Amino acid sequence: MVELKNVDVHYVDGVKGGVDALNDVNIRVNDGEFVFIVGDSGAGKSTLLKLLTREIQPTSGRVFVNGYNLSKLRNRKLPYFRRSLGMIFQDFRLIPTLTVYENVAFVLRVIDKSKKYIRQRVPYVLDLVKLNDKAKAYPGQLSGGEQQRVAIARAFACDPKIIIADEPTGNIDPRLSYEIVELLQDINECGTTVIMVTHNHDLVKYFGGRIINLKEGSIAFDGFIEGE
Amino acid sequence: MRMSNFNYLVKRGVGSVFRNGMMSIASFFVLLVSLLLIGLSVLVAMDIGVIMSNIEEKNEISVYVYGDVDQTTLNHITDALNENPNRLNVVFYSKEQAWEDKKNEMSEYKELFDYLTENPMPHTFRVTVKDISLISETAEEFSTIEGVEKVVAPYDFASALVNIRSTLTIIAGAILIVMIATSIIIIYNAIRSSVFSRSKEINIMKVVGATNSFVKIPFFIEGMFIGVAAGAASWAITKVTYEALVQLFRDDITIWRIFGLADMIQFDTVTWYVLAANCVLGALLGAIGTIISTGKYVRV
Ligand SMILES: Nc1ncnc2c1ncn2[C@@H]1O[C@H](COP(=O)(O)OP(=O)(O)O)[C@@H](O)[C@H]1O
Ligand SMILES: [Mg+2]
Numbered sequence: 001m002v003e004l005k006n007v008d009v010h011y012v013d014g015v016k017g018g019v020d021a022l023n024d025v026n027i028r029v030n031d032g033e034f035v036f037i038v039g040d041s042g043a044g045k046s047t048l049l050k051l052l053t054r055e056i057q058p059t060s061g062r063v064f065v066n067g068y069n070l071s072k073l074r075n076r077k078l079p080y081f082r083r084s085l086g087m088i089f090q091d092f093r094l095i096p097t098l099t100v101y102e103n104v105a106f107v108l109r110v111i112d113k114s115k116k117y118i119r120q121r122v123p124y125v126l127d128l129v130k131l132n133d134k135a136k137a138y139p140g141q142l143s144g145g146e147q148q149r150v151a152i153a154r155a156f157a158c159d160p161k162i163i164i165a166d167e168p169t170g171n172i173d174p175r176l177s178y179e180i181v182e183l184l185q186d187i188n189e190c191g192t193t194v195i196m197v198t199h200n201h202d203l204v205k206y207f208g209g210r211i212i213n214l215k216e217g218s219i220a221f222d223g224f225i226e227g228e
Numbered sequence: 229m230r231m232s233n234f235n236y237l238v239k240r241g242v243g244s245v246f247r248n249g250m251m252s253i254a255s256f257f258v259l260l261v262s263l264l265l266i267g268l269s270v271l272v273a274m275d276i277g278v279i280m281s282n283i284e285e286k287n288e289i290s291v292y293v294y295g296d297v298d299q300t301t302l303n304h305i306t307d308a309l310n311e312n313p314n315r316l317n318v319v320f321y322s323k324e325q326a327w328e329d330k331k332n333e334m335s336e337y338k339e340l341f342d343y344l345t346e347n348p349m350p351h352t353f354r355v356t357v358k359d360i361s362l363i364s365e366t367a368e369e370f371s372t373i374e375g376v377e378k379v380v381a382p383y384d385f386a387s388a389l390v391n392i393r394s395t396l397t398i399i400a401g402a403i404l405i406v407m408i409a410t411s412i413i414i415i416y417n418a419i420r421s422s423v424f425s426r427s428k429e430i431n432i433m434k435v436v437g438a439t440n441s442f443v444k445i446p447f448f449i450e451g452m453f454i455g456v457a458a459g460a461a462s463w464a465i466t467k468v469t470y471e472a473l474v475q476l477f478r479d480d481i482t483i484w485r486i487f488g489l490a491d492m493i494q495f496d497t498v499t500w501y502v503l504a505a506n507c508v509l510g511a512l513l514g515a516i517g518t519i520i521s522t523g524k525y526v527r528v
Contacts, residue, residue, distance in 0.1 A: 053435070082437035095429050110438040115232045158436060 002029040002052060002162065002195070007061035009047050009217075021047040023217045025061070029195060031161070034188045036204050037197045039214035045197045048214070049166050052195070053085060054078060066161050083111050086155030086192075088165035092147045094139040094154075100126065101135040104154045111158055125153040129183060145176035149183065156187055163187060165196040169203065177203055229442070237442070241449025248422050252454055255418040259458035259513060260465070262407035263506050267466040269400045271502075272473075275492050276396055280389060284360045285316070289381040291353040291370050295323075301375040302351065308373045314357050314366045321352040350377065361390040408513065415454065415517025419447050423526060430526055443526045448518050455514030459506035466502060470495050
């Protein structure tokens with residue numbers, strides 16, 4: 001579960017006296033939901049996601065994620081909190097020197113899974129994103145869409161409670177974007193909460209569901225729309 | 229942490245040594261030279277120490293006793309000398325013995341001695357000291373003992389030895405400090421550049437929830453691997469160099485005569501200590517360099 005209560009984020013910026021990236025934001029996302037966050041560039045979407053991963057702390061207000069009170073979370077516990085999240089980025093963030101298989105296995109090693117578990121989990125998640133035949137390839141040999149599917153497999157491999165995706169379709173062929181969202185919906189159907197930021201309005205209209213629209217740091221709309 | 233995942237980190241750390249080829253080679257050689265100089269200066273300093281103490285042991289304080297002292301006073305002097313904490317050996321040299329020796333020494337003038345009815349030689353104690361730098365204080369103390377007429381000690385020679393020794397200590401210390409600092413700086417740089425070249429990977433590790441130690445282990449392996457490799461290589465070169473040095477001394481008869489070589493350290497007797505010390509010091513320097521460059525959290 002995700003809960004933001006009266007959250008303000010103010011970036012201190014020497015030149016202009018700072019930026020109010022978020023103003024009095026209140027959001028609650030229950031377990032198992034699929035949420036699109038939309039808004040113009042600079043509206044505060046990435047800032048919102050950074051709060052959820054505790055890359056930043058709010059200037060005021062409180063943030064709860066998966067039962068952790070993020071303002072009270074100690075640095076020492078941060079890695080264990082992060083393991084309950086799966087992150088997907090616009091730029092994929094795969095390790096170019098590792099194969100597809102190794103990229104996925106890598107995060108399982110990071111969270112100290114056994115050899116046996118890794119050996120069965122990696123093929124399972126690669127199968128889910130239909131990339132088993134590319135397991136030995138390097139990220140550079142794949143298309144953007146394929147790379148993002150590897151990133152999704154990697155995020156899902158750790159069996160997170162929430163998957164957070166920041167513009168996951170931003171760098172790939174619009175035609176293939178639908179495929180990516182469908183994949184995330186499949187994962188959502190297995191019970192994982194998905195929070196996806198996008199500024200592709202066609203995509204949102206097509207799929208529908210819960211939409212949160214940010215405008216200049218405030219919530220302009222939070223509700224459900226019908227898909228096409 | 230599971231063994232299999234630890235092994236993976238070790239592999240990545242070692243792999244990193246080879247990926248950062250030029251940096252690793254540069255640090256390897258700097259460490260190699262440092263450890264070599266440190267090792268050789270320690271060995272040579274130990275040799276000089278042995279030679280010096282040989283020389284020191286031959287330096288004695290002569291304690292002359294008044295001609296008319298009785299046995300009680302002699303005993304008293306013997307006790308007082310033996311109680312001094314700086315004495316190594318106390319040898320009594322009686323006036324009779326001295327007289328005999330004198331006569332033998334001057335046998336051509338044998339007749340001269342016939343005219344002397346009384347033995348003019350005093351009783352003497354010859355005292356060797358533990359710490360030659362304290363020789364004047366010790367001599368001073370001896371001169372205050374009741375019944376002692378005069379104390380003679382090789383003050384100049386002693387202070388020359390002390391000077392040589394402290395100069396050598398300073399030189400060895402300076403080599404040690406400079407080399408250790410240089411090694412740490414070069415390792416620091418190598419690991420720093422390795423951290424930067426893997427910043428993407430570190431970022432991903434942090435995003436998915438790697439602990440700080442998990443992120444750091446490969447860098448420690450990398451730094452310590454370079455250190456141990458340099459240590460092992462330095463050991464081999466130290467062996468060759470040191471043995472050549474010993475041979476050089478052995479072949480030079482003049483040096484041989486002055487210092488004597490019986491006590492010079494044979495490399496074979498210390499070879500394992502040198503190897504262990506080199507590898508441990510190398511690993512330690514690697515670890516310290518890594519600690520400084522990765523900090524509390526690995527920042528990229
Ligand atoms: N690290 C930062 N320092 C200062 N200002 C920032 C920083 N990050 C974002 N901002 C500002 O905060 C606002 C919101 O940014 P962001 O959350 O990245 O928007 P979005 O992801 O919706 O495009 C923008 O005006 C941006 O310039
Ligand atoms: Mg953004």
